[in-house]
Amino acid sequence: MTQQSKSQIDDLLTIMSQLRDPNRGCPWDLKQNFDSIVPYTLEEAYEVADAIEQKNWNDVKEELGDLLFQVIFYSQLAKEQGLFEFDDVVAGINEKLVRRHPHVFSDADFADEAAVKQNWEAEKAKERAEKEQDSSLLANIPNALPALMRADKIQKRCANVGFDWDELAPVVDKVKEELDEVMDEVIQAVPEQQRIEEELGDLLFSVVNLSRHLNVKPELALQKANKKFEKRFRQVEKNVLEQGKLISQCSLSELDAEWNRVKEKQEYK
Template sequence: MHNKTTLDIDNLLTIMAQLRDPKNGCPWDLKQDFDSIVPYTIEEAYEVADAIDQKNWVDVKEELGDLLFQVVFYSQLAKEQDLFDFNDVVAGISEKLTRRHPHVFNDEKFEDEMAVKQNWEAEKAKERAQKLQDESLLANIPLALPALTRADKIQQRCASQGFDWDTLGPVVDKVTEELDEVMAEVIQTPQDQHKIAEEMGDLLFSVVNLSRHLDVKPEHALQQANKKFERRFRQVEKNVLEQGKSLNQCSLTELDFEWDRVKQYECNK
């Protein structure tokens, strides 16, 4: 006898199949392929993250449903092409999680959390070796990841094999070195924009490395910084408007004064 969860999943799969029915399906859904729905998948993942960040649990539930629909959509496309189906996806992740957690599902013992993480990385390395002819440690890091996240993953892979500083000092020194190299290009006459961009990339990569050593996820940290800046700037706009002015009627000194007021107010809350 099927339980309610199974029936709900079956119903969702049936809805997806009907949306893709060649005769009676939805024209928009019928036009889609693997490539065309990738942007929607990325957007839905960010909407899940945003809802969690806002602690809006009603939205989290809804956004998780939208993200699940993406998985179901890909699975339906694959089923139509005899590649795999939703059950294969579920079976694959179930097997992987069981294999990667022998301390939970078998009786293997690990000394501490670091040993658990090392086993996880070792299992992932085996999987990469089995799937790809590219045997590089850096194989299979998705190109479509946000650049900060991808840089963090590249560095983690390298660090797992000892290619990493073990103290914070050299990491900070590298950030300073890269900043100096940016400025060395900036003062050139004429400026070479390509070289400036290259040095800026090196600087950002070194800042990601500093974030990793401080156990801070750079993508999340930058998202939070964006939100903080936007919140403060909106308050500056409001303060200026209450004075009967617009931003372009204020000098930079006046705007800086309002910014400092907003910042001080937040710090004192």
């Protein structure tokens, strides 16, 4: 880190300290705590991801600054409570990165990328064992993760110890089986919503497994599907409006026909 960049970090730490000054600080910042800031942290992380997807590098720079401020904020709260400081956060990640990359920072030599990954997972498992009384392979997977991402992480942890299919066919069969079980509940004379929800959850979990076997990030795939649907639906709305009608005045068959026209046009551009 250059002297100038260190000075900028010091300035940011000073600004944060002033925002939390009991006498002259900002009322909003003063009433925040660890729990209250979490939603803003998640929001900032998603805004970084969105800016990167848009390839808007000025926005990426700005959003990364906002995300960094979240780290500074947590560190200030911890400092006030005597828990840790920002330098401890930096020292911790420095030590972790060096320890997890012995092939870069020491003389360790791994045969291939798979061996590097195996060592990485072994180090993470050792860390979990040292700081968690819960020794489960699934310990320390954050509950706050989006459900698709968490399912993916759970499955990857299990796959690392061999609890996984090594062929695609049974993965696909499982998706079909879970879909059948959803429909079995739906067609009951008196469907139980709780049972439908449970079976639908199993179906989604099996779809995440299929995504993983196809080397697709399920969260990213669904985000792209959302955006594709939104783009098409907005065009349907526009087309209908140009016809002098409101979308609420159209029948489902009319909207479906318009949707298919938009879909065909967008796919063959």
